[in-house]
Amino acid sequence: xxxxxxxxxxxxxxxxxxxxxxxxxxxxQWKQMGWPILVDSLxxxxxxxxxxxxxxxxxxxxxxxxxxxDDVESFRSGFMETEFEPPAAQSAAGSSAESEWVVPSxxxxxxxxxxxxxxxxxxxxxGEIDRIDEAVDAYRRAVQLEPEDGWNQFRLGVALRxxxxxxxxxxxxxxxxxxxxxxxxxxxxNQYIWRRRIQQYGPRLDKPYPFYDWVPTAREELTVRGxxxxxxxxxxAGAEFAAPLKDFEAAADVAEPDAKGRIHRDDSEFVRxxxxxxxxxxxxxxxxxxxxxxxxNEENRAHWNNEVEGVEVxxxxxxxxxxxxxxxxxxxxxxxVSLETRSAEVEIxxxxxxxxxxxxxxxxxxxxxxxxxxTCLYRRQDFSILLEAR
Amino acid sequence: xxxxxxxxxxxxxxxxxxxxxxxxDMRIEVGRPFPQVLLPMLEDGSPATLARFRGRKTLLHVFxxx
Numbered sequence: 001x002x003x004x005x006x007x008x009x010x011x012x013x014x015x016x017x018x019x020x021x022x023x024x025x026x027x028x029q030w031k032q033m034g035w036p037i038l039v040d041s042l043x044x045x046x047x048x049x050x051x052x053x054x055x056x057x058x059x060x061x062x063x064x065x066x067x068x069x070d071d072v073e074s075f076r077s078g079f080m081e082t083e084f085e086p087p088a089a090q091s092a093a094g095s096s097a098e099s100e101w102v103v104p105s106x107x108x109x110x111x112x113x114x115x116x117x118x119x120x121x122x123x124x125x126x127g128e129i130d131r132i133d134e135a136v137d138a139y140r141r142a143v144q145l146e147p148e149d150g151w152n153q154f155r156l157g158v159a160l161r162x163x164x165x166x167x168x169x170x171x172x173x174x175x176x177x178x179x180x181x182x183x184x185x186x187x188x189x190n191q192y193i194w195r196r197r198i199q200q201y202g203p204r205l206d207k208p209y210p211f212y213d214w215v216p217t218a219r220e221e222l223t224v225r226g227x228x229x230x231x232x233x234x235x236x237a238g239a240e241f242a243a244p245l246k247d248f249e250a251a252a253d254v255a256e257p258d259a260k261g262r263i264h265r266d267d268s269e270f271v272r273x274x275x276x277x278x279x280x281x282x283x284x285x286x287x288x289x290x291x292x293x294x295x296x297n298e299e300n301r302a303h304w305n306n307e308v309e310g311v312e313v314x315x316x317x318x319x320x321x322x323x324x325x326x327x328x329x330x331x332x333x334x335x336x337v338s339l340e341t342r343s344a345e346v347e348i349x350x351x352x353x354x355x356x357x358x359x360x361x362x363x364x365x366x367x368x369x370x371x372x373x374x375t376c377l378y379r380r381q382d383f384s385i386l387l388e389a390r
Numbered sequence: 391x392x393x394x395x396x397x398x399x400x401x402x403x404x405x406x407x408x409x410x411x412x413x414x415d416m417r418i419e420v421g422r423p424f425p426q427v428l429l430p431m432l433e434d435g436s437p438a439t440l441a442r443f444r445g446r447k448t449l450l451h452v453f454x455x456x
Contacts, residue, residue: 001449011448013440018454021432027455028432037432038440040452044427046416051453060423060444080447087423125428127435200456211456240456 001072004080015040017050017193019161019200023212026230030218041162042121042155049192057084102126106134116142117152124159132163143180150187154194157181165234174201174276174291182279202278203287203347204239212236238289238345257312257327257365258380266379270302270368271295273383277360281388282350290315290346290385294330294364296339303337305367305376313344315362320353320389337369353389360385424450 004010014037016024021039028037055064055075063079103123107115120138123131139156146152157180164173181198185191200211215236222229276291294311296302304311310332317323324347333340348360361384369376416425426439440448 009447011443011446013443013448013450015429015450015452016432016454017452018456024455025432036438036443038429038438039432040427040429044416044429045418045425045452047418047452051451052418054418054424054450054452056424056440056443056448056450058444058446060426060441062418062420062422062424065418065420075449125430125437127430196454196456209456214455 004076009080011036014038015045017041017043017047019158019197020165020232020234022230022233023215023236026215026218026232029227029230030214030222042124042158043151043193044121046151047193048190055079057082059084059086061087103128103131107138111141113142113145113149113152116145117155120159121155124155124162129166129168132159132166132168135159136163143183148187150184150191150194153180153184153187154191154197157184157197169274171272171274174274174293175280178276178278179280198278200240201276201289201291202239203289203349204242208239208242210242211240213241237343238291255327256314258314258363261380263365263378263380266366266368266377266381268300269381270297270300270370270377270379271364271366271381272297273364273381275383275385277348277385277387280386281390283390284350284352287347287349288387290348290360292344292346292362292364292383292385294342294344294366296368301371301374303339303369303371304332304342305336305369306332306334306338307336308367308378311342311344312365313346313362314364315346315348315360317348318353318358318360318387321348321350321358321360321387323348348387350387350389355389358387358389360387 001010001012005012012035014035016037016039018024018039019041021041024037028034053066054062057063061084063082063084103126104119107119111119116138120135120142123135123138136156136159139152139159142149142152143156157177160173160177160180163169164177178198178201181194185194185198188194196209199209215232219229272295274293274295278289278291280288282288292313296304309329311330313328313330315323315326317326328344328346330342330344332338361382363380363382365378365380367376367378416427418424424440426441428437428439430436431438440450
């Protein structure tokens with residue numbers, strides 16, 4: 001195929017279905033693939049699965065659709081050698097010409113679900129992060145108007161997660177995204193893209209899926225090649241790696257680091273903690289992935305102090321639940337101070353817990369400095385995550 | 391206040407019912423033009439459709455890095 005591209009006879013183009021498109025940038029760098037790539041995080045193409053390969057003639061008409069192109073010779077002698085007739089009328093199927101990239105004003109109160117979704121998707125695609133609140137609001141309204149439309153539920157989840165990954169985040173955005181994706185999947189359980197979107201953040205599956213196992217290998221090989229790997233906005237974690245399932249340990253086997261609660265609390269909120277459960281409701285025997293995210297507070301210029309040890313996280317399972325491990329210590333970089341977001345992923349399984357709400361309680365212990373050369377403190381911050389046993 | 395409300399109601403009625411906006415057809419089917427949905431380029435976020443690749447045959451891969 002390379003010869004067809006280099007000779008100018010064939011375009012090779014990609015459209016990616018990813019929540020975090022910068023990961024594809026790293027992938028393309030690693031694989032040395034220089035194709036043009038378009039980003040379809042919202043799945044506006046409404047594909048039900050990936051990968052899909054589409055052969056398109058020079059007039060923009062689809063000539064073949066298949067899962068992979070195994071028979072290269074057939075492709076060369078068939079599609080490549082066929083002289084296609086131009087269509088009777090060269091009209092564009094689908095939405096829009098490139099001039100429609102300008103984001104319009106937010107729809108008025110009488111807007112229907114289609115108009116609301118169109119506005120929201122334009123705002124998201126344009127990358128104007130200062131419109132993200134309007135986009136989330138528009139998708140929410142679209143969902144209220146047409147609650148049986150799984151597409152708006154899915155795209156609301158995408159928008160919420162995008163906001164969570166931005167400086168405009170609201171603390172419950174990630175949980176709300178997961179809830180929206182779950183609602184979408186309940187409406188169409190056969191939608192593979194929607195299912196994988198939840199699974200990449202959820203507990204490890206019985207057959208763990210290697211979503212991003214390639215990332216460490218890619219970074220090593222790029223470094224060996226003398227290249228600087230593209231940075232990722234959000235690091236893959238937890239179920240995004242197909243690590244072997246750990247046995248669930250009894251919480252009593254690990255020493256609790258601050259059982260008596262003697263460490264001073266972080267009342268000044270030098271570190272902000274956000275929690276999400278994926279999924280948030282469990283049947284008996286089901287597992288969830290708890291995400292606990294720690295961000296140094298920019299408002300008071302807090303920094304991690306890395307001169308002692310990493311963040312320690314302790315989680316106590318409620319009655320009737322077990323954890324993969326109650327205790328974990330998070331990695332920290334080599335430099336003495338840093339600002340990165342850190343996260344802990346905890347797997348929890350409902351065993352015999354009765355139907356109803358349960359609160360998973362935990363805390364983190366960490367070294368944090370008020371400013372680059374400010375006072376450094378050792379603090380504890382408590383958190384809790386609600387689970388529903390159904 | 392009441393006269394202002396009446397004027398506003400009359401103005402709204404004169405606009406008529408809102409036009410129904412149709413969702414675009416996104417079917418990828420043999421024999422149909424590929425949907426010209428505007429998407430951001432990974433490289434720089436600029437808007438593009440597959441129409442920019444017309445004039446030459448295209449092999450399109452819809453995929454994910456996972």
